[in-house]
Amino acid sequence: MKINCNDADEVGNPNSQIKYEIVEQQPAGERMFTVNSDGTVSVISSKLDRE
Incomplete structure (x- = not known):
């Protein structure tokens, strides 16, 4: 995912x-995502249910 502004x-x-x-993040807890300075969002949690 990429965010543009x-x-x-x-x-x-x-x-x-x-x-x-x-x-x-909702619900609160282990961080699921990270975003870098150019707006690229990455999944950082292996526990994310992608369904």
């Missing part, structure tokens, strides 16, 4: 910086 601020402006972060 666009910002209309001028390039190089501090307001144009985009940060990706997973802030909460």
